[in-house]
Amino acid sequence: MTDSQFQNVKINRDRLWNDLHETCVWGKGERWGEGNTDIGMKRLTLTDSDKQVRDWFVKTTESLGCKVSIDAMGNIFAVRPGKKDGPPTYAGSHLDTQPTGGRYDGILGVHAGIEVLKTLNDKDITTEYPVGVINWTNEEGARFPISMIASGVWAGAYSLEKAYSLVEVGGGSATQKSELERIGYLGFLEASYKANPIGAHFELHIEQGPILEKSNGKIGAVEGVQAYRWFLITVKGADCHTGTTDFKNRSDAMLTAAKLILHSHNKATEMGCLASTGILTLKPGSTNTVPGLVQFSLDIRSKEDALLLKLEEALKAEFAQIAAGEEAGGLNTLGTRGRGCTVDWQLDTDSPATKFHEDCIKCVEQSAKDMLGTNAAPQVQRMTSGAGHDSVYTSRRAPTSMIFVPCRDGVSHNPAEYCSPEDCGNGAQVLLGAMLRYDQLRAEKGA
Amino acid sequence: MTDSQFQNVKINRDRLWNDLHETCVWGKGERWGEGNTDIGMKRLTLTDSDKQVRDWFVKTTESLGCKVSIDAMGNIFAVRPGKKDGPPTYAGSHLDTQPTGGRYDGILGVHAGIEVLKTLNDKDITTEYPVGVINWTNEEGARFPISMIASGVWAGAYSLEKAYSLVEVGGGSATQKSELERIGYLGFLEASYKANPIGAHFELHIEQGPILEKSNGKIGAVEGVQAYRWFLITVKGADCHTGTTDFKNRSDAMLTAAKLILHSHNKATEMGCLASTGILTLKPGSTNTVPGLVQFSLDIRSKEDALLLKLEEALKAEFAQIAAGEEAGGLNTLGTRGRGCTVDWQLDTDSPATKFHEDCIKCVEQSAKDMLGTNAAPQVQRMTSGAGHDSVYTSRRAPTSMIFVPCRDGVSHNPAEYCSPEDCGNGAQVLLGAMLRYDQLRAEKGA
Numbered sequence: 084m085t086d087s088q089f090q091n092v093k094i095n096r097d098r099l100w101n102d103l104h105e106t107c108v109w110g111k112g113e114r115w116g117e118g119n120t121d122i123g124m125k126r127l128t129l130t131d132s133d134k135q136v137r138d139w140f141v142k143t144t145e146s147l148g149c150k151v152s153i154d155a156m157g158n159i160f161a162v163r164p165g166k167k168d169g170p171p172t173y174a175g176s177h178l179d180t181q182p183t184g185g186r187y188d189g190i191l192g193v194h195a196g197i198e199v200l201k202t203l204n205d206k207d208i209t210t211e212y213p214v215g216v217i218n219w220t221n222e223e224g225a226r227f228p229i230s231m232i233a234s235g236v237w238a239g240a241y242s243l244e245k246a247y248s249l250v251e252v253g254g255g256s257a258t259q260k261s262e263l264e265r266i267g268y269l270g271f272l273e274a275s276y277k278a279n280p281i282g283a284h285f286e287l288h289i290e291q292g293p294i295l296e297k298s299n300g301k302i303g304a305v306e307g308v309q310a311y312r313w314f315l316i317t318v319k320g321a322d323c324h325t326g327t328t329d330f331k332n333r334s335d336a337m338l339t340a341a342k343l344i345l346h347s348h349n350k351a352t353e354m355g356c357l358a359s360t361g362i363l364t365l366k367p368g369s370t371n372t373v374p375g376l377v378q379f380s381l382d383i384r385s386k387e388d389a390l391l392l393k394l395e396e397a398l399k400a401e402f403a404q405i406a407a408g409e410e411a412g413g414l415n416t417l418g419t420r421g422r423g424c425t426v427d428w429q430l431d432t433d434s435p436a437t438k439f440h441e442d443c444i445k446c447v448e449q450s451a452k453d454m455l456g457t458n459a460a461p462q463v464q465r466m467t468s469g470a471g472h473d474s475v476y477t478s479r480r481a482p483t484s485m486i487f488v489p490c491r492d493g494v495s496h497n498p499a500e501y502c503s504p505e506d507c508g509n510g511a512q513v514l515l516g517a518m519l520r521y522d523q524l525r526a527e528k529g530a
Numbered sequence: 531m532t533d534s535q536f537q538n539v540k541i542n543r544d545r546l547w548n549d550l551h552e553t554c555v556w557g558k559g560e561r562w563g564e565g566n567t568d569i570g571m572k573r574l575t576l577t578d579s580d581k582q583v584r585d586w587f588v589k590t591t592e593s594l595g596c597k598v599s600i601d602a603m604g605n606i607f608a609v610r611p612g613k614k615d616g617p618p619t620y621a622g623s624h625l626d627t628q629p630t631g632g633r634y635d636g637i638l639g640v641h642a643g644i645e646v647l648k649t650l651n652d653k654d655i656t657t658e659y660p661v662g663v664i665n666w667t668n669e670e671g672a673r674f675p676i677s678m679i680a681s682g683v684w685a686g687a688y689s690l691e692k693a694y695s696l697v698e699v700g701g702g703s704a705t706q707k708s709e710l711e712r713i714g715y716l717g718f719l720e721a722s723y724k725a726n727p728i729g730a731h732f733e734l735h736i737e738q739g740p741i742l743e744k745s746n747g748k749i750g751a752v753e754g755v756q757a758y759r760w761f762l763i764t765v766k767g768a769d770c771h772t773g774t775t776d777f778k779n780r781s782d783a784m785l786t787a788a789k790l791i792l793h794s795h796n797k798a799t800e801m802g803c804l805a806s807t808g809i810l811t812l813k814p815g816s817t818n819t820v821p822g823l824v825q826f827s828l829d830i831r832s833k834e835d836a837l838l839l840k841l842e843e844a845l846k847a848e849f850a851q852i853a854a855g856e857e858a859g860g861l862n863t864l865g866t867r868g869r870g871c872t873v874d875w876q877l878d879t880d881s882p883a884t885k886f887h888e889d890c891i892k893c894v895e896q897s898a899k900d901m902l903g904t905n906a907a908p909q910v911q912r913m914t915s916g917a918g919h920d921s922v923y924t925s926r927r928a929p930t931s932m933i934f935v936p937c938r939d940g941v942s943h944n945p946a947e948y949c950s951p952e953d954c955g956n957g958a959q960v961l962l963g964a965m966l967r968y969d970q971l972r973a974e975k976g977a
Contacts (some may be wrong), residue, residue, distance in 0.1 A: 292774030311773060313817050325806035325829045326758060326916030327739030328940060330799060337807050338795050341788040348785050349864035352777060359772035360784050361819045365810055370760050370827040370878075371917075372808045372943070380817040382772045413860065417796035431817075469773030470818075493775060496819070 084523060090453045092206055094515055096508030099198040103507065106178075106194070107186045109135040113498040123498020124186050128179035128221035129157070129262035136178050137268060140193070140218055147200045149215065153270030154279060155243060156233035157263045160272075162215035163200055165522070170282035170481070172210070172518050172525070174199055175217035175234075175473060181225045185500025187490060187507070192287045193218050195511035202515055211526035212282055214518055219473045220268075226251050227259045231473050236274045238476035243274060276480035283443060283521050284477035287486045287510040289502050291470055293493030301506070302451040302513055303466040303487030304444050308475050309357075310391045310436035311384040316343065318406065320424040322367055322375035330419035333373055337365055339406050339424040340377040342414040346405060347381060347398055349412060356394045357384040357469075386467050388436045402426045437475045442524060443484035443517070450516025451486075454509065482521075486513050531970060537900045539653055541962055543955030546645040550954065553625075553641070554633045556582040560945040570945020571633050575626035575668035576604070576709035583625045584715060587640070587665055594647045596662065600717025601726060602690060603680035604710045607719075609662035610647055612969070617729035617928070619657070619969050621646055621961055622664030622681075622920060628672050632947025634937060634954070639734045640665050642958035649962055658973035659729055661965055666920045667715075673698050674706045681920035683721045685927050690721060723927035730890060730968050731924035734933045734957040736949050738917055740940030748953070749898040749960055750913035750934030751891050755922050756804075757838045757883035758831040763790065765853065767871040769814055769822035777866035780820055784812055786853050786871040787824040789861040793852060794828060794845055796859055803841045804831040804916075833914050835883045849873045884922045889971060890931030890964070897963025898933075901956065929968075933960050 104119075110126025110133065126132045137159060141151050144161030151161045162171050176192025196216035203210070224230025227249040235241045247260035263269040272279055290296075295303055320334030344360045351358035362380040383398070385391040404411035408420040444465070452459040466487055477483045488510040491501040502510075551566075557573025557580070573579045584606060588598050591608030598608045609618050623639025643663035650657070671677025674696040682688045694707035710716040719726055737743075742750055767781030791807045798805035809827040830845075832838035851858035855867040891912070899906040913934055924930045935957040938948040949957075 290774065291771050292776070293779045294776070297779070309773065322944070323940065324738050324917055324942065325804065325808060326756065326831055326918075327737065327942075328916070329739070329741065330795070330804070332740045332744070332940060335795075335806070337810065338791060341791040341807075344785060344788040345792060345861070345865070348777070348782075348866070352864065352866045357772065357777070359782070359818075359820055360788075361772060361812075361817045361821055362815050363784065363810060363812055365808075368809050370808050370829050371806075373806055374808055382817050384773055413864065414792070417799065417860065418792070419795070419799045469775070470771055471773075493770065493779060495771065495774075497769070 084519065086453065089516055089519060092202065092208065092515060092519065094198050094202045094508065094511045096504065098201065099194060099508060099511050100504045102197065103190060103194045104186065106136050106139055110180065112183060115499040120186065124180040124184045125182050126178065126180045127182060127226040128223065129226065129259070129266055133179055134266035137218065140178065143197060144200065144216060147204055149200065152272050153268055154272040154274040155270055156236050156246060156274040157220040157268035157270060158233050158237060158274065159218040160215060160279065162213050163203065165210040165212040165214065167212055169212045170280040171213035171215040172283045172522050173215050173217050173281055174287065174514055174518060175219060175284050175477065176286050176288060177219045177222035177473065179221055179223050181223050181496045183498055184496055185498060187289045187500055187502040188291070188495050189222055191289060191502060191507055191510065195287045195514045198511045199515045199518060210519070210522045212522055214522065221259065222473055228252055231471055231476055233274065234473035234476035237276055238479045239276065240476060281477055281481040282525065284474055284481055284483040285443065285486065285514055285517050286472055286474040287488070287514045288472060289490035289495060290487040291490060291493065291495040294466065295464065295487060295489040296493065299462065300464045300489065301455060301462040301509055303464050304447040304451065305439060305468050305485035305487055306444055306465050307439050308437040308468040308471060309384045309386045310388045311382060311434050312391060312395060312430060313432035314381040315429040315431055316379050316381050317427040318343070318377045318424050320375050323373045325371045325373055328373065330421055333421040334424050335373050335421060336377040336424050337374045340379055342405050343402050343426070344379065346401060346412045346414055350397055350401070351383065351394060354390060354394050356390060384469065386436060399428060434471060437478050439478055439484040440482035443482050443521060446517040446520040446524065447484050447486050447513060449520055450513045453516050454512050486510055486517065531966065533900065536963055536966060539649065539655065539962060539966065541645050541649045541955065541958045543951065545648065546641060546958050547951045547954060549644065550637060550641045551633065553583050553586055557627065559630060562946040567633065571627040571631045572629050573625065573627045574629060574673040575670065576673065576706065576713055580626055581713035584665065587625065590644060591647065591663060594651055596647065599719050600715060601719040601721040602717055603683050603693060603721040604667040604715035604717060605680050605684060605721065606665040607662060607726065609660050610650065612657040612659040612661065614659055616659045617727040618660035618662040619730045619965050620662045620664050620728055621732050621734065621965060622666060622924065623733050623735060624666045624669035624920065626668060626670050628670055628943045630945055631943055632945055634736045634947055634949040635738070635942050636669055638736060638949060638954055638957065642734045642961045645958045646962045646965060657966065657969045659969055661969065668706065669920055675699055678918055678920050678923055680721070681923035684723055685923035686723065687923060728924060728928040729972065731921055731928055731930040732890065732933065732961055732964050733919055733921040734935070734961045735919060736937035736942060737934040738937060738940065738942040741913065742911065742934060742936040743940065745911070746909065747911045747936065748902060748909040748956055750911055751894040751898065752886060752915050752932035752934055753891055753912050754886050755884040755915040755918060756831045756833045757835045758829060758881050759838060759842060759877060760879035761828040762876040762878055763826050763828050764874040765790070765824045765871050767822050770820045772818045772820055775820065777868055780868040781871050782820050782868060783824040783871050784821045787826055789852050790849050790873070791826065793848060793859045793861055797844055797848070798830065798841060801837060801841050803837060831916065833883060846875060881918060884925050886925055886931040887929035890929050890968060893964040893967040893971065894931050894933050894960060896967055897960045900963050901959050933957055933964065
């Protein structure tokens with residue numbers, strides 16, 4: 084196909100919008116506005132509502148002429164035949180949501196893939212290699228607490244046993260395996276990139292950040308996913324009375340934690356990284372007792388693994404200095420030097436930086452330019468994903484890239500998450516073009 | 531009596547030590563060491579164990595020739611007659627403890643008062659005016675959640691109805707009134723300084739801080755109790771993803787709270803006050819979500835009411851500036867200016883500064899010098915109490931002072947709270963001398 088031919092294969096934007104919202108009857112969440120679709124989603128993985136949307140997915144893709152197979156993690160692969168055999172070029176994402184999620188995160192990526200199949204049928208296009216759509220299981224990690232677990236098993240990052248034995252959060256006793264069995268999605272196909280290889284993986288997703296919206300960008304061509312490391316930081320001091328203990332005689336774990344959190348921000352700013360604290364607990368928890376124990380989460384991120392490690396090393400050294408009352412980062416300049424605290428680091432999650440495949444990235448960029456025309460340049464932006472996605476794992480075993488579209492105010496994991504019909508359509512159109520371009524590239528290379 | 535006569539009236543230190551620990555069989559708490567008395571206390575007010583020690587108090591003081599009366603708040607007044615009638619010169623404190631308390635906080639003060647009575651009996655001394663011992667109800671506020679409530683009712687700071695209707699913490703339904711009735715300590719005497727006046731109030735207490743111990747002090751002559759105000763501070767930002775949201779686009783309530791906590795410390799240092807945060811909660815509480823809401827307690831203290839208000843005013847203005855990202859206190863110098871947060875203040879407790887009576891303070895000082903002799907000067911120190919005590923309320927209606935003795939490492943409200951036999955004895959000896967000196971002063975003044 085020529086460039087002008089690619090440009091003329093157009094998805095049906097209204098159909099996509101309608102299909103997407105029709106499936107959101109399964110797992111309705113909180114209403115946040117007056118409109119028909121102003122209702123969030125609560126479709127936790129492997130629940131009854133997840134089974135309903137999975138059944139719809141299988142029925143719909145089979146009706147489009149796809150062969151559907153389900154692997155041992157409940158991942159669903161719908162494949163439309165091409166001229167030749169070979170691992171399919173996939174659109175993939177997930178239909179599960181957070182407990183207070185919206186109707187775009189993950190869902191849009193799967194629907195856009197189905198819209199690609201519908202468009203190919205409408206236009207009677209046969210691709211060089213098979214193309215397909217994947218619905219990955221439990222991307223969110225909200226019910227069974229490891230995110231991207233099923234694409235992780237497929238990629239060999241987790242064992243099947245570990246994934247099966249995960250117990251639901253919130254006090255229930257269901258495991259990921261028992262729920263796969265219960266809803267009839269424990270498949271026969273091995274959950275493995277070896278048994279079930281992928282030719283390429285394209286994932287359309289809302290950005291979940293404000294960068295595109297703020298810069299009037301329309302399409303993000305995602306180059307990779309930043310590295311992140313999650314720590315549990317424990318600050319130990321000593322409980323004492325807030326009224327009877329002067330500052331000099333305190334080992335104030337909360338004051339020290341405040342300094343460390345601020346310093347992690349200052350240092351991350353200096354080094355062009357991110358640092359965030361989302362959880363903090365303290366003991367004993369009384370207005371007139373200086374806390375002797377504080378634990379807080381520290382999430383640090385960078386595009387580069389080496390830079391992230393450099394940040395970690397700096398923070399480890401400087402946290403200890405600050406806690407001991409030494410001069411570091413200006414945190415002990417103005418106050419009173421007390422008796423000091425100790426700081427302990429525990430690594431909970433290590434996710435190295437992911438680099439997507441240049442061929443795939445270029446297909447996304449070119450497809451975006453096909454759609455946007457002569458003024459495309461500032462509206463198509465190369466980006467790094469801040470969050471993890473199933474594409475992190477597929478990229479370990481197959482050429483991968485992602486397509487980002489703006490979401491309102493960068494809000495996601497929230498009922499009011501919103502992606503406009505225009506942006507949803509733009510994303511699906513770019514997905515179609517990228518898949519067709521990549522299919523042609525494979526044929527040219529004979530891959 | 532002459533100075534040398536005062537010096538020769540000596541309490542029985544062994545008897546005091548033995549009596550104190552013998553009553554600690556009622557309400558034993560956690561064991562923290564190997565010794566016979568290395569066991570903390572859990573004698574919550576108006577429980578069965580509190581009834582047992584109250585019964586012992588009544589029986590013991592009656593056996594010493596006292597007239598015992600109980601008021602409507604269960605406060606117990608044991609009075610030994612003097613040469614003349616009139617409001618008694620009292621030693622007062624409390625026999626109730628924290629749930630994980632020790633065996634000195636409050637208990638020592640009551641026992642020292644009883645040891646004073648025993649010593650007067652041994653020496654056959656008749657004071658000019660009556661002398662006595664008070665056991666105040668629920669000083670701790672641990673079971674029924676207002677501390678010093680019963681001395682507060684006596685002083686007219688709280689209504690009897692409010693005190694009676696307090697419900698026990700922890701989910702039970704007992705009220706302070708129902709428990710007073712249940713254990714037989716709802717007395718007939720009106721709980722009021724008018725119906726039951728006090729001539730003077732001396733309270734021996736462990737310091738609950740490290741100042742005396744650190745400075746080799748033996749006796750603190752307490753001039754008053756510092757002012758404190760407790761606030762609930764609410765910081766509102768916006769939840770967002772830690773990976774997908776750059777610093778500029780965040781309204782990070784946790785980072786802002788960290789800056790405010792640090793600034794409260796820095797400003798309190800600058801102004802010679804105290805500031806502490808003992809409780810902090812945040813929402814939503816996920817490692818990869820920037821918290822949109824943080825609430826924390828802020829306890830600020832000063833010897834002077836005016837200075838405390840000045841600190842509060844400064845913090846109110848500067849918290850708002852810091853949260854908005856403006857330059858204040860150096861807190862926004864190094865990091866990234868985000869979208870800002872809002873700060874709301876709620877006043878929960880207002881306890882103005884208390885000044886004790888100079889006559890009483892001087893009696894304590896002179897009595898300490900009687901005991902310590904020529905080297906007394908550095909070992910007797912004028913102090914301000916950081917914590918509240920029943921003496922705060924008695925001082926509103928009668929001449930009052932307190933005597934502090936060191937406790938190990940300044941630790942209290944902890945099973946391992948410890949005051950040595952020497953310091954317990956020192957405290958009781960100074961209490962005796964102060965009460966005798968004040969009694970003589972009253973007689974001289976004809977009060």
